[in-house]
Amino acid sequence: MTTTTHAPERFWEPVPGEVDISLVEITGTLPPELRGTLYRNGPGRWEVGSTRLDCLFDPDGMISTFILDGSSVRFRNRYVRTEQYLQGIRAGRLVNQTPGQRLPGGIPKNVLRRLGNSANTNVLIQGERLFALWEGGRPYELDIDTLDTLGMTDLNGALKGPMGPYSAHYCWDPVSESVVNFGLDPYMPRVDLGYLQGARDGVEWRRRVRELLGEVRPRVRLRLYETDRYGVTRYLRSVPLSTFPWMHDMALTPRYAIFADTPVCIDSVALALGSASAMDAMRLERNTPARFILVPRDGGPVRTVETDPFFLFHFTNAYDEGNDVIVELPRFAPETFPAVKAWTMNVRTGTAPTESMLTRYRISASGKVTVEDAGDVPCEFPQFDQRFATKQHHVTFAAALGSSGVGLGAGVARFDHRSSTTDSFRPDGHDLAEPVFVPRAPDSPEGDGWVLTIGYHQKEHRSSLMIFDAEHIGDGPVAEAWLPFHIPASFHGAFTTRIAT
Numbered sequence: 001m002t003t004t005t006h007a008p009e010r011f012w013e014p015v016p017g018e019v020d021i022s023l024v025e026i027t028g029t030l031p032p033e034l035r036g037t038l039y040r041n042g043p044g045r046w047e048v049g050s051t052r053l054d055c056l057f058d059p060d061g062m063i064s065t066f067i068l069d070g071s072s073v074r075f076r077n078r079y080v081r082t083e084q085y086l087q088g089i090r091a092g093r094l095v096n097q098t099p100g101q102r103l104p105g106g107i108p109k110n111v112l113r114r115l116g117n118s119a120n121t122n123v124l125i126q127g128e129r130l131f132a133l134w135e136g137g138r139p140y141e142l143d144i145d146t147l148d149t150l151g152m153t154d155l156n157g158a159l160k161g162p163m164g165p166y167s168a169h170y171c172w173d174p175v176s177e178s179v180v181n182f183g184l185d186p187y188m189p190r191v192d193l194g195y196l197q198g199a200r201d202g203v204e205w206r207r208r209v210r211e212l213l214g215e216v217r218p219r220v221r222l223r224l225y226e227t228d229r230y231g232v233t234r235y236l237r238s239v240p241l242s243t244f245p246w247m248h249d250m251a252l253t254p255r256y257a258i259f260a261d262t263p264v265c266i267d268s269v270a271l272a273l274g275s276a277s278a279m280d281a282m283r284l285e286r287n288t289p290a291r292f293i294l295v296p297r298d299g300g301p302v303r304t305v306e307t308d309p310f311f312l313f314h315f316t317n318a319y320d321e322g323n324d325v326i327v328e329l330p331r332f333a334p335e336t337f338p339a340v341k342a343w344t345m346n347v348r349t350g351t352a353p354t355e356s357m358l359t360r361y362r363i364s365a366s367g368k369v370t371v372e373d374a375g376d377v378p379c380e381f382p383q384f385d386q387r388f389a390t391k392q393h394h395v396t397f398a399a400a401l402g403s404s405g406v407g408l409g410a411g412v413a414r415f416d417h418r419s420s421t422t423d424s425f426r427p428d429g430h431d432l433a434e435p436v437f438v439p440r441a442p443d444s445p446e447g448d449g450w451v452l453t454i455g456y457h458q459k460e461h462r463s464s465l466m467i468f469d470a471e472h473i474g475d476g477p478v479a480e481a482w483l484p485f486h487i488p489a490s491f492h493g494a495f496t497t498r499i500a501t
């Protein structure tokens with residue numbers, strides 16, 4: 001596996017604080033039509049008091065906003081005041097398990113403990129409401145202007161289960177103007193002890209005991225939610241899963257909610273016992289196929305379709321084409337899993353993966369799966385023109401991966417699926433986060449607009465908002481608004497034409 005050199009230690013330094021500032025240093029020309037607010041979520045500090053954090057998924061969530069009025073840029077950042085954040089401040093150390101770290105004290109201190117909700121992965125904007133999302137628990141609502149934390153929410157009682165997981169990766173349906181999301185809800189299955197009473201003899205009784213013991217392990221069910229255009233969330237259905245997969249994202253077509261059940265699974269017993277961190281408990285099941293799970297949105301029976309093993313972090317989009325379903329995603333080959341896992345668990349000294357390739361899967365009505373390349377540049381954090389969500393899209397934007405980068409992403413790539421061409425910007429010594437596409441106007445053609453991302457620039461040890469003309473990525477940014485400090489990493493974000501106060 002090819003890997004990039006690890007980011008310089010300074011990349012992982014904490015953001016100096018929480019600020020409200022105007023970004024006066026602008027290079028290039030701000031597009032006057034680009035008006036609105038970019039919200040991004042990601043880790044802002046890699047330590048909690050005396051506890052050093054090394055796993056990519058561990059730090060507390062920090063929301064960064066870039067507020068554009070056509071002629072100026074303001075920046076505001078705030079940590080999400082989660083219970084974990086506040087407890088960490090008070091104690092001067094990490095007080096909850098994180099995905100990458102157990103608490104000191106072994107199993108007695110970690111058994112049956114929940115992971116702390118760091119709210120560090122994505123944002124969801126619904127009209128005048130803003131949520132910070134993390135996949136293992138409930139969302140936190142924030143004031144959309146001030147970024148003050150309003151509190152954890154179960155979305156008016158819609159979220160099920162004691163943890164109420166609501167994934168960081170929802171799908172937008174532009175036809176119904178709804179948001180579809182999911183949560184992986186762990187549970188302990190009920191054991192029917194009456195089953196033992198029917199045994200004919202001791203041999204069968206012991207066999208039945210072994211069967212029951214095999215059932216006594218944490219399971220997970222996939223819960224599906226939909227939020228309508230008025231902001232009302234309702235629970236749709238649940239799907240029990242036979243394994244405990246790592247499922248970070250979903251895709252959506254007019255007919256199906258789509259999930260990938262890949263050979264990357266979590267040892268649920270080790271996780272429940274606290275004998276391993278969630279990341280340590282994650283493993284690749286060898287010689288196991290991947291499965292797409294197609295959950296009909298109209299409530300019909302669930303379809304599962306096998307394909308060759310792979311794993312993924314994110315989907316781009318999905319759509320129906322006749323009776324077929326098309327799914328696009330950056331695909332990781334299974335043999336790269338150990339290196340990817342090693343890097344996510346120690347981003348300071350590990351090496352970032354560079355070998356996920358944009359791939360298109362076609363799933364026929366009979367269950368036949370065909371696979372084709374959809375891009376020629378390694379990439380992750382795929383994005384597209386959200387007006388084409390659940391429909392056929394012809395342009396994909398993504399963070400380009402490669403050895404020239406210093407962090408998560410080495411550049412920005414634009415994949416044109418009509419011409420099968422790629423346009424990319426991959427400068428040396430920079431980290432470019434997930435690119436977010438903003439249409440030039442509500443009725444402009446697909447892919448006509450701007451791409452916004454946060455860039456970290458190693459030489460200056462500063463970050464900037466980078467604005468690209470989405471149809472000329474390779475020309476570099478048309479404008480950059482410079483921060484006086486750096487942002488260590490940024491996972492996901494969203495743009496609204498609403499200008500925050």
Ligand SMILES: [Fe+2]
Nearest residue numbers: 248314491492
């Ligand atoms: Fe993600």
